[in-house]
Amino acid sequence: MVQRPRGTRDFVPSAMRRRQCLENLLETKALGHGFNRVQTPIFESLELFTAKSGPGVIKQLYAFEDKSKRQLTLRPELTAPVMRMISEELRSASKPLRLSYFGQCFRYEESKKGRYREFFQYGVELIGAHGPLAEAEVIALAIDMLEASGLKGWELRIGHVGILREVLTAIGLAAEGEPESPVASAMRFLDKGDWEGMEQLLETNGIDLSVIADLKALSALDGGKETLGPAKTILEQMNVDLDSFDQLSTLLDSIELLAPTPPSLKVNLCVARGLDYYTGMVFEIHVDELGGEGQILGGGSYRLLHLFGLEDLDPSCGFGLGFDRVLLALEAQAAAEGRVEVVRGESPAPSTLMLPFRIESKHTLSIVKQLRDSGNNVEMDLRGKNIGKTLDWAGKNGFHNVIIVGPKDLENNSCSVKNILTGDQNTTEFSADAISSLL
C-alpha cells in the first residue's frame, strides 16, 4: 500500500475541524491587532533561502529543479518569502505594514512528535516601524493569541541579541570569522549554558577568564522585569552601552499595559535564537508538555529588508507560531484534564436530519432547502433504512434533531421533530418556520 511520506500528516474531518477552529481563533486576534493575512507560494527560488536564512535551515531544504532547470525549493519558513513579497508587491504601500500569514513549511529532518517535515506556521510581521512600542505590539499579539487558544502554563522568554553582542564584543570577541564568528559561538554557548565551551572559546581567543564571572551572573538572573536592575549593574560594570537595555526596559513596561499577564515571563539576555538575521529584541515561548520540542513560538527584531533594497524599512519585528505544536500542547492539556473539547468552539454546530419515513423523499426537499437557507445545518437521510436503525445512526453521528415525516404526516401537513439528545419529540406543522422554532 502506498502510504504518505515520512513526516507528513493527513487530517481527517474531526482533526481538520479542530485545526480550522484554532486558526480562526488566531486569525481573529491578528485582525483585532490590525494584522492582515497574506499568502506566498509554497515553493520559491532556492536563492531566496540560501541567501537569507541561517545555515541550519539551508541544510534541510527540500530543493529541486523544475523542467526548465530553475533552482527551486519548498519553503522552509515564511519570513523570507514575506519579505520578498513586500519588495515585489508592497514597496509603495503605506507603512507600517501589519501582515499575518498561515501555511505549511517544509524541512527535511528527522520527524517525530512535534516535528514534521511538513509543518504549519502562523506568523506575523510588522514592517516599517521599529522600536520598543512596535516590539510591544508584536509581543502583545503573541500573548493574546496564546491566551485565546486556551493554552495554559506557557513561558515567555525575552532577550536581546543586540545587548548580547555588545557584551561579547566588549569583552574582546570578534564579530567576524569563518565558519562561525567567535561572537556567534559564544551566543550558542550562552544559550545552552555550556560554560566549558565558553571557557575554551575565551582561551583560544586570548581573553582573560575573569569575565566569565560577569557572564555567569548575567545568565543566572532568573525572573521578570525585576531582574533588570541587577542586570543593569552588571552591564555597567562591563562598560556595555545601555541604549538597547533602556529600550528593552521600555518594551517590558509597554507589554504590561498592552496584554494580559503571561503565565510566566522571564527576561533572559542569553536567549540567542537560531536565525542570524535577528538584531535586537528576541523572544520565545515554551511549554512543558512537549518535551524537547517545547518551543511553540519565536521571533524578534531582525534586519532582512536591506537584502531587497529596502534598507529604510529595517529593522522589522515578527514571530512565527508553531501551529502543530500549539495544538499538540492543547491536546496534552485537554487529556490531562479529561476535557473532550480541545480547542474552544471545535464542536460541530447542531445539525438536523430530514427523515422521510415510507414516503417519497421529494416531498421533503423544499423544506430542507428553506431550512438551510435560514441557516440550519440539515442533511437528507440517504439510506432509507428502517426508522430505528436510522435514529441509532443519527445519534452516533452527531445529529441533534431528526425531522420524521410519515404518510399520515404528509396528509395532515405535519411532522415530528425529535431531539435525539433528550428523546423529546414534538409534532408540528410541516413548514420551515414551524420546524425552525423547534430546532
Add this chain to the structure above:
RNA sequence: GCUGUGAUGGUGUAGGGGUUAGCACGGUAGGUUGUGGUCCUGCCAGCCCGGGUUCAAUUCCCGGUCACGGCCCCA
C-alpha cells in the same frame, strides 16, 4: 547528525517456529423492536516491507520503512 524503543484488521489488544491468528470496539447486510441507542445472525478487515536461518517464519536474525523517545538543531 548521533542514539534508544517499538510495529498483529480502521481502533485497542491476545497469542505464538506448524493455529481455521482469538477478543472487543468499529463498519456493513439483515432479523427483532417496527420512533432509536437492547438483543440476535451473517459479512468486512490484520501478522509493515525485503532478504536470511529452518522441512516450516507472522513468530528467530539482518536490512529497509514508519512511529514514538533522548541528544543536536529548530516551529
